[in-house]
Amino acid sequence: MPSITYVHTDGSREVLDVPVGTSVMRGAVLNSVDGIVAECGGEMMCATCHVDVDEAYVDRMPAQSDDEKAMLEFTASERKPNSRLSCQLVVTPEMDGLVVYLPESQV
Numbered sequence: 001m002p003s004i005t006y007v008h009t010d011g012s013r014e015v016l017d018v019p020v021g022t023s024v025m026r027g028a029v030l031n032s033v034d035g036i037v038a039e040c041g042g043e044m045m046c047a048t049c050h051v052d053v054d055e056a057y058v059d060r061m062p063a064q065s066d067d068e069k070a071m072l073e074f075t076a077s078e079r080k081p082n083s084r085l086s087c088q089l090v091v092t093p094e095m096d097g098l099v100v101y102l103p104e105s106q107v
Contacts, residue, residue, distance in 0.1 A: 001017040001018065001019055001020070002017070002018055002020065002091050002092070002093060002095050002096035002097075002098070003015055003016070003017055003018075003096055003097055003098075004016055004017075004018045004024060004027055004091065004095070004098045004099075004100065005097075005098070005099040005100070006028055006033050006035070006036075006051075006100055006102060007099060007100065007101045007102065008034070008035055008102055009035075009102060009103070009104050014031070014033055016028075016031050016033075018091045019091065020091055020092060020093060021090060021091065022090070022091050023042055023086060023087050023088070023089060023090050023091070024051065024086040024087075024089040024091060024098070024100060025038050025042055025049040025085075025086035025087040025089070026042060026087075027091065028049075028086065033102075035102035035103070035106065036048075036049050036051075036086060036102065036106070037049065037106040037107060038087065039107075040087075042087035043087075044067060044068060044071055044085060044087055044088060045071070046071075047071050047072065047074045047075045047076075047085060047106075048076075048106040048107060049085055049086040049087045049106070050072070050075040050076070050077065050079075050083060050084075050085060050086070050103055050106060051083070051084055051085075051086045051089075051100040051101060051102060051103070052080050052082050052083055052084075052100065052101040052103070053082045053083075053084050053089075053098070053099075053100055053101075054082075054098070054099035054100065054101070055082060056099070057095070057097075057098050057099065058082050060094050060095060060098070061084065061089060061095075062088070062089070062090070064084070064088070065088070068084070068085050068088050071085060072084075072085065075103070075106075076103070076105045076106055076107050077103030077104050077105050077106070078103075084100075086100065
């Protein structure tokens with residue numbers, strides 16, 4: 001099972017084993033990671049699962065859809081070039097070791 005690290009704004013880390021086929025958002029929600037709100041439940045309608053992907057992993061992520069790009073315009077925290085909606089990041093074996101940074105605010 002791939003290991004995903006969620007980094008909080010205070011620098012603390014939560015390392016979780018997330019099953020292949022599960023979104024990075026769902027892995028956080030199922031494990032009560034503070035900082036992922038996921039108001040819409042992963043339907044890409046709220047931008048409250050915003051994360052910043054560690055630069056070392058950006059090239060391993062699937063391409064952003066036009067809908068994801070548009071929804072990222074509504075994030076509560078600053079959007080960065082490596083910003084993604086974690087509901088759109090479905091875990092693959094290649095994502096093992098992925099590090100994502102949680103923003104200061106989701107709402």
